[in-house]
Every structure is written in structure tokens, then in C-alpha cells.
Amino acid sequence: MRDRQTRTYHKNIVGLITHKIKNSWQQIIVALVASIIATLCVLNVVMASERPAADMSALKMVPMGAEQVGEAVTVQQAEILSTEISSVVTGFIVRTTVRQQFKNPSSEWMEGMYQFPLPDDAAVDEMVLIIGERRIVSEIQEKKQALKTYQKAAAAGKKAALLSQQRPNMFSTAVANIEPGGNIVVELSFQSMAAQDGVNFSWRMPQAITPRYNSPSAATYIQDANVTAPDSHYDRRGDRNPTSFRILMQKADALSALESPSHDIDLSEGSGSARVIKLSSGAMPADKDFVLHWQYAQGEEASTVVFFEDREDARYILGMVLPPKAATEVSSAPRDITFVIDVSGSMHGLSMEQARKALRKGLELLGPQDRFDIIAFNDRTWRLFGQSRPVNATTLAKAHQFIGGLQADRGTEMYPALSAALKDARSEDYLRQIMFLTDGAVSNEQRMFDLVKKTVGPARLFTVGLGSAPNGWFMRKAAEQGRGVHLQVSNLANTQLELESLFYDMSAPTLQNIQLGLPENSDYYPRQIPDLFGQRPLTFVARQDQGVAPIRIAALGPQGHPWTYDIEMSDASMGSGISKLWAGRKIESLTDARSRGMSEDLVRQAVLDVSLTHGVLSEFTSFVAVDQTPARVREDFLKKVQLKGNLPQGTSWEKFYGPKTASPMIWQITSGLVLLMLAIALFFAVRRRAGI
Numbered sequence: 001m002r003d004r005q006t007r008t009y010h011k012n013i014v015g016l017i018t019h020k021i022k023n024s025w026q027q028i029i030v031a032l033v034a035s036i037i038a039t040l041c042v043l044n045v046v047m048a049s050e051r052p053a054a055d056m057s058a059l060k061m062v063p064m065g066a067e068q069v070g071e072a073v074t075v076q077q078a079e080i081l082s083t084e085i086s087s088v089v090t091g092f093i094v095r096t097t098v099r100q101q102f103k104n105p106s107s108e109w110m111e112g113m114y115q116f117p118l119p120d121d122a123a124v125d126e127m128v129l130i131i132g133e134r135r136i137v138s139e140i141q142e143k144k145q146a147l148k149t150y151q152k153a154a155a156a157g158k159k160a161a162l163l164s165q166q167r168p169n170m171f172s173t174a175v176a177n178i179e180p181g182g183n184i185v186v187e188l189s190f191q192s193m194a195a196q197d198g199v200n201f202s203w204r205m206p207q208a209i210t211p212r213y214n215s216p217s218a219a220t221y222i223q224d225a226n227v228t229a230p231d232s233h234y235d236r237r238g239d240r241n242p243t244s245f246r247i248l249m250q251k252a253d254a255l256s257a258l259e260s261p262s263h264d265i266d267l268s269e270g271s272g273s274a275r276v277i278k279l280s281s282g283a284m285p286a287d288k289d290f291v292l293h294w295q296y297a298q299g300e301e302a303s304t305v306v307f308f309e310d311r312e313d314a315r316y317i318l319g320m321v322l323p324p325k326a327a328t329e330v331s332s333a334p335r336d337i338t339f340v341i342d343v344s345g346s347m348h349g350l351s352m353e354q355a356r357k358a359l360r361k362g363l364e365l366l367g368p369q370d371r372f373d374i375i376a377f378n379d380r381t382w383r384l385f386g387q388s389r390p391v392n393a394t395t396l397a398k399a400h401q402f403i404g405g406l407q408a409d410r411g412t413e414m415y416p417a418l419s420a421a422l423k424d425a426r427s428e429d430y431l432r433q434i435m436f437l438t439d440g441a442v443s444n445e446q447r448m449f450d451l452v453k454k455t456v457g458p459a460r461l462f463t464v465g466l467g468s469a470p471n472g473w474f475m476r477k478a479a480e481q482g483r484g485v486h487l488q489v490s491n492l493a494n495t496q497l498e499l500e501s502l503f504y505d506m507s508a509p510t511l512q513n514i515q516l517g518l519p520e521n522s523d524y525y526p527r528q529i530p531d532l533f534g535q536r537p538l539t540f541v542a543r544q545d546q547g548v549a550p551i552r553i554a555a556l557g558p559q560g561h562p563w564t565y566d567i568e569m570s571d572a573s574m575g576s577g578i579s580k581l582w583a584g585r586k587i588e589s590l591t592d593a594r595s596r597g598m599s600e601d602l603v604r605q606a607v608l609d610v611s612l613t614h615g616v617l618s619e620f621t622s623f624v625a626v627d628q629t630p631a632r633v634r635e636d637f638l639k640k641v642q643l644k645g646n647l648p649q650g651t652s653w654e655k656f657y658g659p660k661t662a663s664p665m666i667w668q669i670t671s672g673l674v675l676l677m678l679a680i681a682l683f684f685a686v687r688r689r690a691g692i
Contacts, residue, residue, distance in 0.1 A: 080114065081183065083243040083286060085205060089294075090250045091305055092194040092320060092539075094203050095577065096122075099187045104178040111154065111176045116286075117206035120169035120473035122190040123577075123584035124617035129161045129175075129625035130185035138163070138625035140615050142608060146622035150174065159627040161186050165617050167445075168588070169206065169473040188623075191577045191584075196320070197501070197536050199256075199296040204472065204488065207243065207286040243286045247277040249294065257295040262288060304567050307575030316578040317542040319567060321553055322535065334369040335506070336388050336430035337362075338421045342438035344378040344412035347466070352408040354466045354489055355437045358499055359403055362435060365503040366391045371430070374402060377417035378410040387424065414438070418448060422455040432459040433506060436478070440471030448474070450595050452481040460484040460531075462506060464499075483530045505534030510558055514538065517552035521545045525585035541582040583614035591619070 081101040088095045098118075104110040118124070127138040138161070141149060146162060153160035154176035161184075162174040171188075178184050194203040249258065252275035258267065264280040277292065306319045339362055341355055359374070366372060370391050374384040384402045389395045421434045440463075452461060461482025465475040466489055479486035487502050509531040516538075518524055524542035532538060538553065550566050557563040587607050594603045604620055611618040 080112075082283065085243060085245050085290075087203075087205075087245075087247045088250065089194070089203070089247060089292075092196055092201055093307075093318070093575070093577070093581075094192050094194055095189070096192065096205070097187055097189045099185060100173070101183055101185045102175050102178055103183050104180060107180045109180065110178045111174065112178060113172065113174045115166065115170065115172045117169055117208070118171055118190060119192045119204060119206065120476060121584065122169075122192045123580045124163070124165075124171070124188060124190040124623075125577075125580050125615050126187075126189040127161065127163045127623040127625055128187040129159065129627065130187065131159055131627055134627070136625045136627050138623040140612060140617070140621050140623055142612075143620055143622045146624040149624045149626065150176065153626040157630040159184060161623075161625045163188055163617065163623040165619050165622075167473060168591075169471070171617075191580055193539065193581070196322075196539070197534060199322075199535070200293065201295070202291060202293045204292075205245075205290040206472065207289050242283040244283040245277065245279055245290060247292065249275045249277060254296055255294050257293070259294075260290070260292050262291040265292075304565075304571070306567055306569070306572040307578060308569065308572045309575050309578040311579050314543050314545055316582050317540075317544070317551075317569075317572070318575060318578045318581060319538075319540050319542070319551065321538045321565060321567070333507075334371075334430050335366075335433055336427065337366070337370065337372045337433045337435060338375060338388070338424060339363075339372065340375045340377070340417050340421050340434060340436045340438075341406065342378075342412065342414070342466075343376050343406050343408050345409050346412060346439055348408040351439050351466045352406075356403055356406065358437055358464060358466070358489065360400065361499045362503065363396055363399055365500065366396075368392070372399075373424075374399060375417050375421055376402075376406055377413060378408075379413045380410075381413070381417045381420060383420070414448060415444075415451065419451055419455070422452065422457075422459065422461075426458065432457075433484075434459060434461045434482070435464060436461060437464045437466060438475075439466050440474035440478075445471070445474045445477070446595060449477055449481050449592075452478055453595070456482045460506075462486070462502065464489060464502070480526070480530060485533050485536065501534070505536070509533050510535070511538070511555040511563060514553065514555040516540060517554065518542055519544055519549045523586070525582070525589055527589060541578065541585050543579075543582050580614055580616050583610050583616045586610050587616065587618050 081103045083101075084099040086097045086099070100114075102112045102114075104112070129136040129138065140146075143164060146164075150160050150162040157177060159178075160176045162176075163186075164172050164174075166172055173186055173188075175184050175186060192203075194201045196202075245263075248270055249255070251273050252258065252270075253273040258275065258277070259265075260277075263284065266278050266280050268276045268278070270276045304319065304321050306317065308318075309316045339359055341359055343352070343355075347355060363372070368391055371388040372391060372395075373386070373388045376382055384399060385395075418436070421436075424432075426432045459482070461479055462484040463475045463479045463482075463486040465472060465486065472488065475486045475488060485502065485505065487498060489498055511532040514529040514532065516524060516529060522542050522544040524540055526540065529538065529540075532555075542551075550568050553565045553567070555563050587610055590598075590603055590606045590610070594600065607618050607620050610616070611621045617623060
């Protein structure tokens with residue numbers, strides 16, 4: 001009897017233990033499942049937050065007023081029949097008119113909206129709306145007021161156009177009430193300056209926008225989300241927007257060379273000594289920047305080109321001083337160079353090929369007295385050595401192996417890589433230099449500018465723009481803040497020649513500590529003049545009260561000796577449009593002041609004053625043109641449509657818009673929250689069943 005009780009007791013004990021273990025394992029399994037589900041839902045939300053920002057190109061085509069009442073919408077397409085670009089080049093001043101013809105192929109009244117790039121130093125000063133034989137000249141207004149004027153005209157059935165700045169090098173056009181089957185022409189005009197290196201000039205007309213990467217960690221620096229375009233913004237075929245050029249080169253008989261490294265061109269005789277440049281094919285899709293190079297005869301002495309424009313309020317001066325040609329070779333000091341190379345997805349294709357070639361050429365041009373390191377980045381950052389190493393056969397072999405393994409993919413987290421290079425240890429025995437190779441496809445440019453300005457110290461930052469449509473504004477401004485030089489490689493075949501020239505110039509500055517001596521009442525730009533490298537000139541614009549006081553330039557020459565040069569205004573020539581160039585530089589300087597702590601309200605008011613006074617487009621103003629004759633009756637529908645552009649030539653569609661395994665953001669967040677709720681419910685249900 002006792003044995004039976006003992007066996008029963010032991011059986012009960014074992015059963016209880018088994019039950020407890022079973023319940024424990026159930027709890028463990030449930031906890032693991034809940035943890036996995038919770039982890040998945042967190043990843044869903046995180047992945048959703050890292051998706052690119054929404055873009056204005058997701059525009060709806062709606063009946064008039066439907067946007068306010070939330071009616072269902074359907075996207076349609078319009079098209080740009082053609083873009084004609086006409087420029088007149090006088091010395092280093094380029095006056096350009098862009099003429100775009102919009103067509104509505106549908107049977108409904110339409111509104112077309114389109115984004116396009118311009119040179120980052122463009123002073124846009126006019127827009128004209130052309131309807132048949134009528135030319136309706138725009139007026140400049142504060143941006144919000146211009147939008148109201150445009151929307152009111154559109155609602156009233158009037159043809160209207162709106163031109164706005166999204167970035168210093170990115171603009172948008174909206175055209176309302178394009179009649180069924182009808183055309184509207186919009187012209188915009190701007191003034192810019194050619195880049196110069198000694199007697200070599202170049203002018204770049206951007207033709208395509210590389211989609212920008214929005215860093216999730218830098219949202220407060222992103223001024224506008226309209227730079228991260230979804231695939232609806234681009235045409236995969238790449239044959240949109242046929243563009244033609246007609247460039248009139250004044251005084252072409254003084255040129256020793258005239259060519260385009262980007263396009264095949266034809267030259268013909270113009271009036272007098274002028275020559276006319278056109279594309280050999282007549283027109284080409286707008287998928288890569290147009291670049292024009294020209295060259296004058298070399299001089300031995302310092303030379304100047306000075307123009308002035310007298311307005312009612314003041315005299316405006318545009319000056320360029322070419323430093324004297326070095327009589328002797330400049331001894332090259334030892335250099336500590338960090339190469340920073342962008343290997344993000346936007347660099348896939350032609351840009352990556354250029355980057356590898358440029359980096360290998362950079363290594364080849366290093367001397368045995370130099371030292372170097374390489375930093376690569378996409379959405380993470382990694383280094384070759386971790387710190388600079390001497391140049392020798394071993395370090396160079398490791399570097400070439402490192403370069404060979406680089407592949408373009410993933411996002412563009414530029415900040416950590418640039419920060420690492422700028423904060424590297426420095427030695428007074430070496431010239432500290434950073435060469436940054438990228439296409440600049442980021443949207444938080446201002447954050448990069450702030451970083452460079454605060455941490456560059458005695459180092460110099462040199463930017464090399466790659467690809468068929470690099471972010472020229474970022475390249476120029478980053479080098480300017482880093483007191484270096486920016487170079488844009490226009491053609492893969494020219495990479496070696498252009499890099500050799502840049503490396504020679506980097507070996508030692510031609511002029512340092514430059515001071516510009518102008519009368520006290522002058523307002524000139526740039527305010528901080530960078531060192532000059534090679535035969536690159538000093539270019540400035542100034543505003544001063546009426547007067548002919550000379551301008552003195554003082555600096556240190558190549559060997560550290562004082563160098564001065566006096567510009568006599570009696571030698572200046574009369575010019576036009578200089579006040580608008582000055583206004584553009586003034587606006588840029590005021591915008592830069594925002595990063596130095598100037599309040600947003602003060603910047604906005606100061607920019608508005610300059611922009612409205614001089615009729616130059618800014619981030620706070622827009623051009624609006626309205627035909628006062630109603631074109632459509634109110635009962636007709638006005639549809640909105642996004643006009644597509646081309647991806648830059650050589651850019652991979654799949655890298656931006658190929659198949660994605662991640663779900664859209666809203667679905668990810670929703671599914672993540674549902675999974676989290678299910679996990680919590682399952683956990684408590686099992687606990688209750690177990691009596692816990």
C-alpha cells in the first residue's frame with residue numbers, strides 16, 4: 001500500500017514538474033516569438049523612416065477645387081516639345097536665354113510642372129510667357145505672393161507661368177491652362193560667369209538632375225525635399241526633352257582653342273570676329289551637362305580685365321586679375337593627402353569608373369616625401385590605413401588593391417567620411433590637403449558647408465566632381481569653404497590630364513593671404529578671398545558710390561614675398577548686367593550668413609530687399625507671368641501633370657528605381673504596429689491560460 005502511495009506521489013511530483021517545465025517552455029517560446037515579431041515591427045518602422053523624402057513630382061491631376069475636397073485623382077502626362085538654349089559669350093561673361101515649349105497632348109485643360117537645373121551662379125533676372133505672337137513679361141514677387149497670383153490666375157482660367165528656385169542650381173516651372181492640343185512657350189534669362197584657369201575658360205550648362213540622397217540623421221539641414229525624386233520624375237528611356245544650343249562667341253579671333261569635351265559641336269562664322277557654336281546633331285536629349293572650353297594666348301605679366309556699369313544708385317564693378325606666370329619652378333613641400341571617395345549608389349556606372357581612374361592617377365602623382373590615406377563611404381565609412389602612411393611600394397600596392405575592391409552601392413552618408421578627414425591629426429611639416437571625389441548627390445549640403453567651415457583649420461579641401469551631371473553648387477561651395485579648388489571632370493578621357501593639372505596646382509599656392517583694397521563705401525564679394533592656385537584668377541564684383549578710385553590687391557607670392565597690383569579704373573570698359581551679378585553674389589553671401597548664426601528673419605528680409613530691388617531670383621522670390629485674357633471657362637477642368645526628365649547619362653536606373661524588397665513606408669509602419677499588438681496579445685493570453 002505504502003509503495004503504491006509512494007509511486008503515486010512520485011508520479012504526481014514528476015507530472016507537476018513536467019507541467020511546470022512545459023509551461024515554462026511555452027512561455028519561453030511565446031517570449032521568443034513576441035521578441036522576433038517586435039524586432040520585425042521595429043525594423044519595419046526604421047526601414048520606413050530611411051526611405052527617401054516625398055517629392056513634389058507626385059502631383060495629382062484633379063478637377064478644379066478637387067484638392068480641397070479630397071476627390072479621387074488620376075495622373076496624366078504632358079510633354080516638353082523642345083528646349084532651346086541661346087548664349088552670348090563676351091570674355092568671361094555668359095548671357096543665356098532658355099526657351100521651353102510645353103505641349104498638352106490631351107483633350108483637357110492642363111497644368112504642366114517641371115524641374116530643371118541651371119549653373120549654380122546663375123543670376124536669373126527675367127521670365128517671359130509667349131502665347132502665339134504675344135510676349136507677357138513676368139514680374140518678380142515674394143514667393144508666397146507670386147504663388148497666390150499664379151493660383152488666382154489659374155483658377156480664373158488665365159494662362160500663367162511661375163518660376164521658382166528650389167536650390168541655387170535647381171529651379172521649377174509651372175504653366176497653367178495649357179489648352180487641349182495647345183502649346184505655350186516659356187523663356188527665362190540669366191547671367192553667369194565662365195570658370196577660368198589661366199588662359200583656359202570653361203562654361204557648364206547643367207542638363208539633368210541626379211536624384212539626391214536624404215540622410216535620416218540630417219533632416220533639420222534639408223531645406224527642401226524636392227531633390228529626392230521618385231521614378232515618376234524620370235523617363236527610363238532617357239530620350240525626353242530634346243535640347244539644342246546656339247552659342248555666339250564674341251572676339252573669337254583671339255582664341256587659340258574652342259571645343260566641347262561633352263558634345264560634338266559644329267562651328268560657323270558669325271558677324272565680324274564672332275563664331276557660332278551648335279550641336280552637330282541639332283538637338284539631343286537633356287541627360288548630361290553641356291561643357292564648352294576656350295583658350296586665349298598666354299601672357300607673361302599679371303593682367304586684368306575690368307568692366308563697370310553705372311546705375312542710378314551706384315557704380316558696379318566686375319574685375320578679374322590673372323597672377324603673373326611663375327618665372328621659376330615652385331618647390332613642392334611634403335604633403336599629407338587624404339583621398340575621400342564616394343561609392344554610394346548614385347556613383348554607379350560612369351561616375352565610379354571616373355572615380356577609380358582619378359584616384360589611381362592621384363596615387364601615381366604622389367612623391368616619396370608625401371604621405372596619404374584613403375577613406376571610402378556610402379551609408380557607412382571605412383579607411384585603408386586609419387591614418388596617413390608614407391608613400392612607398394608597399395602602401396601603394398595596398399592602395400591599388402583597396403581601389404580595385406570598391407563597388408558603388410547603397411546610400412550616401414557623406415558627413416561621417418568628411419568629418420573623419422577634416423579631423424585627422426596635422427603636422428606643421430606637411431601641407432594638409434583633402435581631395436574629395438564625388439557626384440555630390442546629397443540634399444543636406446548646408447550641413448556639409450557648416451562642417452567644413454568649422455573644422456578645416458589650416459587644411460585645404462579640393463573637390464573633384466564626377467559623372468555626367470554632378471551637383472556643381474555643392475562642389476564649388478565646399479571647396480570655397482575649404483579654401484581650395486574645385487574641378488569637374490567633364491570627360492573620362494580627360495581625367496588624367498585634368499588631375500595632373502590640379503595636382504601640380506595643389507603643390508603650392510600662387511598667391512596667399514590676398515587682400516582687396518577698395519574704398520570704404522564699397523561692398524564686394526567674395527568677402528573672404530581664397531588662396532590662388534596655379535594660374536587661376538582672382539575674380540570679384542563690387543558696388544561703390546560713384547567714383548574712379550583705384551583698386552589695390554596685396555598678397556604673398558609663391559616664395560612668400562609681398563606682391564601688389566593696382567587696377568586703374570581708367571582702364572576699365574563699360575559693361576552690362578554687372579549689377580545683377582553683384583546682386584546674385586550678395587544674396588549668396590547673405591544665405592551663407594545664416595549658417596554663421598544670422599537669424600532666419602534677418603536673412604529673409606535682406607535677401608528680399610536685394611532680390612526685389614535688382615530683379616534677381618532668390619529662394620524667397622519667384623517670377624510670375626499672367627495673361628489677363630481668360631483662356632478657359634470656369635466649368636472646364638484644370639488638370640495637373642508632372643513632366644518627366646532624363647536621368648544623367650551613365651546613371652543606372654536599377655540603382656535608383658529597380659525592384660525593392662522593402663514595402664512602402666505606410667504599409668511598413670501599419671504592419672509593424674499590427675504585429676506588435678498581436679505579439680502582446682499572444683503573450684498575455686498564454687500567461688492567463690497558464691494561470692500566471
